[in-house]
Amino acid sequence: MSRFVIPGFLRVTGRNRTYIDAERATAHVRERALRPVAYGPPRKLRGVEVSVAHDRGWPVYTLTPSDGISRGALVYAHGGGWVGEIASQHWQLAARIAAQTHLVVTVPIYPLIPFGTAAQVIPRVAELVQAAERHGPTFLAGDSAGGQIALSTALHLRDAGHIVPRTILISPALDLTLENPEIDAVLERDPWLGRDGGLVFGRLWSGEISMKDPLVSPLFGDFDGLGPITVFTGTDDILNPDARLFAAKARTAGVDLDYHEEPGLVHVYPLTPSEEGASARRRIIDRLRTDLARLNDPIGGPGRQRVRRER
Secondary structure, three states: OOOOHHHHHHHHOOOOHHHHOHHHHHHHHHHHHHOOOOOOOOOOOOOEEEEEEEEOOEEEEEEEEOOOEEOEEEEEEOOOOOOOOOOHHHHHHHHHHHHHHOEEEEEEOOOOOOOOOHHHHHHHHHHHHHHHHHHOOEEEEEEOHHHHHHHHHHHHHHHOOOOOOOEEEEOOOOOOOOOOHHHHHHHOOOOOOOHHHHHHHHHHHHOOOOOOOOOOOHHHOOOOOOOOEEEEEEOOOOOHHHHHHHHHHHHHOOOOEEEEEEOOOOOOHHHOOOHHHHHHHHHHHHHHHHHHHHHOOOOOOOOOEEOOOOO
16 A cells, blocks of 8 residues: 555544544543453464463463574554554564564553553563563564553663663654644644544543653653664654654663654554555564574574473
8 A cells, every 4th residue: 555545544534533532532432441342363363373361351462483483572562542452453563573583472452441551551561571581582562552551661671670672662652741842733744643532542541640650651751771762653643743852862861772754654654554664564573683683692692492382
């Protein structure tokens, strides 16, 4: 699909309705609470074997490379505005990462609003990262709302003395207050997101803590000591101005930043069926392979290991 077709498709299908209208957003949360959407993976995911465990009410899926060889792990947090369930595009990306990098990918089905909050979810995702380390170096990744979860988790782990070797952020939500004045110039171009509905979702996700707490809005965190971070952002995305602020702040803090900004592209473009999306997916795979080659030094590193599959 052409990059020029995708914005028109999003507008025609009304993908932004719940993000631009607070009443629609509130009604959407109520509807999803009453009628949850299925979250299970597609029946066929190439190159992986799928298992699931239930941990304290969370379904936690594991995508294991089909040959059973592991070089490490990755925990993926899906997007959806903290109200939308995991979708096929998320599963396909997670499976691609597992199959092409030999990482065991953990996909938590975390509780959505109005039942889940950042203060409940972030520490649990951090636990999953630490548990996955039995496979080797363990990365974090997430898109949109999942990008917020991933970066907030990396900050939470850093505060506990644990550095994630790379966090991959796809169009991350970084400041849920949406106060950045530069957002106004992007609103009319963005065919997907909006401020009024987005604020409804963000306030519910923040629960009883401040929307400027780094557990909710990681842009307000201290970035000193964070591990390497990769960011993908398009300029026709209202989250792009905050991505630029994040990049500047991260560089000032000395973070090893791999920043990709694409003009005219929409929210979560690496998940879209476009040439630019395919290129971004290849970059994700290449970046992880490069990191694994560095971390799994054949002389001193852990190298490959055979995975004991979950049952």
